[in-house]
Amino acid sequence: MTEFGPLNWTILIVYILANLLLGYVISKKVSTADDFYLGQKQTPWWAIGISVLATYVSAMTFLGAPAWAYKDGLSVIAIHLNYPPVIIVVITFFFPFFYNAGCASIYEYQEKRFGKKARALVSGIWLISQTMSSAAVLYATSIVLSFITGIPEIAGIIIVTIIALIYTVMGGITAVIWTDVIQSGILLLGAGIIMYALLDSSTVPVMDSLAQLKAQGKTSPLNFDFDLSNVTTVWSGIFAMSLYHITVYGTNQMMVQRTLAAKNIGDAKKSYLLMGFLAFFVYFFFIIMGILFYNHYQGQPFENENTIILKFAAEYGMPGLMGIIASAVMAASMSSLDSAFNSLSTVSTLDFYKKYFKPNESDDHYLNVSRWFTVFWAAIIIVPAIMYHLYSTGSILEVLSKVGSYFVGAQLGMFGLGFFSKHASERGLLVGTLVGVIAVAYTAIYTDVAWPWYAAIGAFVNVVVTIIASIAIDGKQAEYSPYSIKGQVKAFADSGSPTTENGWNLVPGKVDKVCYALFGFFVFTLIFLFSFELFI
Structure with missing residues (x-):
């Protein structure tokens, strides 16, 4: 612990205090439960967009992406090719339902479309899956604190939980968004310094390093293998993982809730479009870093691959660098944890407590309950985080993605049926x-x-069995639900309501013009990757 040094401790402690101070300042504006869930719907779209990006990038990318690329090479990028089409689908089909309803919990849609049991089911599935995902974030952060400062990993899990919990309880979703903006800056600063140091310490030019990696088969980004047991193929990235990420960005309360704090639907959509245009570059950066590490360390094995970036930072010896890296990873971690705490609390309060136990209490009562639920979930998440610590050694990014894939098929199937199925x-x-x-x-x-492929399998089976069971149990329906895509189109036409707001479509299924540019960007990334290895 003494090796961490006064300068590094100062950097880390100042960063932690700054987050707590910001949470305290923002807490002065939280006076109602809606303020806690949605802020005052005055948050700029760009801040929401950065928060969305920071939440999903998290500590898993900072540690896990280089670790995964160290093992599997540039082909790992295939898993992250799909963001542009994913964002197009989500803002076209999902956002109009959620934003027009003016709800704080997106699972309210399931009750309107199907009923109370459906809402409770999808809410419950999400609570379980988000708890496991957030625990993985905690585990990743504990690795950093233990490696850098000497703090035991379990103690690190508890410390980070308490820090993120304090400012989330105080400031709600607004604190989540604005601390995420600051944390993303710290994360990128740390990553940028590591990349500079990695290039600076190399004895050969970067193009020569890439040429050496090409000879070892580490720079092939597009694997067209049809083997379904292979994780990092183009087919799994574009098709299977598109379904996975549609669920993450369309049916995940943690991701969608902050967009509901936007001023209007246009700002909500723009916040996600920012993710669509930037995510590829962020992941490509970290994955390139991973294969450069492979060349730097000549492919030597590590007991825990997630510590590669930390080992390099320690060896580089730049004054204050370990403090910046510790702050960067804590920033990445807390940008995910604060979002999880707030959204878990929101769903618990609105979908269960208010719905089934205390439906007619005061706004102050629900605000207090939401804060107590935040504390409750923070305590719960610690348990699976310790389990990850005891049993996981592979890339934490891959671990997180695998855990999440067990649940997303069910969620995607439920929303897909709601949008498109008549029966x-x-x-x-x-x-x-x-x-x-x-x-x-x-x-x-x-x-x-x-x-x-788990998401695709789960969604496909869910859709087929649901339609068969629905017809067998309840018979065919005479018309589409008002909460289906066709039902919404008909409702807008019958009512004569405006179909756009400031140029953005309000009707589900109507594609906004900027989406065509985003699809063009998607094509560009494929061409770029296809050409990448040719020019090394």
């Missing part, structure tokens, strides 16, 4: 979701199919 009923949906989860569990345990 899906609540009772049929409950049957289909159960069978879908069983199908994913069977695939995971008894086959060698790679985890990116």
